[in-house]
Amino acid sequence: MVGKATISVLILALLLLTTSIFIATVDLRSYLYPILLPRPGGRFPCSTGGGPLMVYMYDLPRRFHVGMLRRRSPADESPVTAENLPPWPSNSGLKKQHSVEYWMMASLLYDGGGGNETREAVRVWDPEMADAFFVPFFSSLSFNTHGHNMTDPDTEFDRQLQIDILKILRESKYWQRSGGRDHVIPMHHPNAFRFFREQVNTSILIVADFGRYPKEISNLRKDVVAPYVHVVDSFTDDNSPDPYESRTTLLFFRGRTIRKDSTQGMRSSKFCLHPAGDTPSSCRLFDAIVSHCVPVIVSDQIELPYEDEIDYTQFSIFFSDKEALEPGYMIEQLRQIPKERWVEMWRHLKYISHHYEFQYPPKKGDAIDMLWRQVKHKLPRANLDVHRSRRLKVPDWWDHRR
16 A cells, blocks of 8 residues: 555656646756766866876976986986986985975876875876876076075076976966966975066965965965975884983984984984074974974974874974073973873874875875875865956955955
């Protein structure tokens, strides 16, 4: 009996639906249209959710990137591939700390092992399939290579490279389509791209911090904070049965000491001081992390990498500028931290330090993998800005509201 009643109800509902469609009171297209409408080029909106970020990398001449690694080598304009990618020079000194641009490019060139499902970003050759566009201009290396003292005549080479890259971008229909908002540009050195950075201010910039950028050029809403590439060796065999007692120095600070002294000092210290300098951040912080030395961060304006995923208070100590200036205050506070709390922070450092490793081939969860994930987090806002800009008659009215 119940079965017959159910069948009758289903038949009645089908008749009502058929009648509604016939007299045009229900339009199924309004339900099906969002499903059936593909994005131009075959990609669907919000396609980055489940899989890796699909990144198109501009094919630039070598003078914009790896050509600066070997300035004395014969001119070579062959395409850069995973097979012929030159290694980062071992004798590059402090240039290494801003080499994020190199490792991001290398990660997109890498095409072996692990499968795309384990990577946060993969390269696509068809720009119509791309979620984001990577511009492999080594602006930090250009600054450090071409007259980095700001008054050297060689700075004209750096300026010309910036002029040339802007010309390439402006002629790209993909830059024009989004106004550059879905383009990723490394700008890690505080003086990188210094001549024309305001002309790429809509793009997703990869920066060390915001110390030398006006907020209309770079800000946390649209840009990605990247760690410095550490210049001390990682402490891979930090397995002391009593790390608290084996680290006999309470607080270590490295100014411009040589790398060997820094490595030894950090590994034998419980805490490592990271004060703000001419910019809020520096390589010292990330050297401390890979040395498993609890960072003591003194800055009122520092922004930290991956902070939507990593809680730095679990393995770092923070002081304001005012607190740091009070005689004896920091040292007294550090001495009062119990051994158990310090060991907990040390263990946490060991657990998260792989997120600050730059390497090739890339690995799941390393620094570059984390950075591409951060780029993915920025894209929804970039897409929102692109879509709104296409239909607004009064640009930026929201910013001028009362």
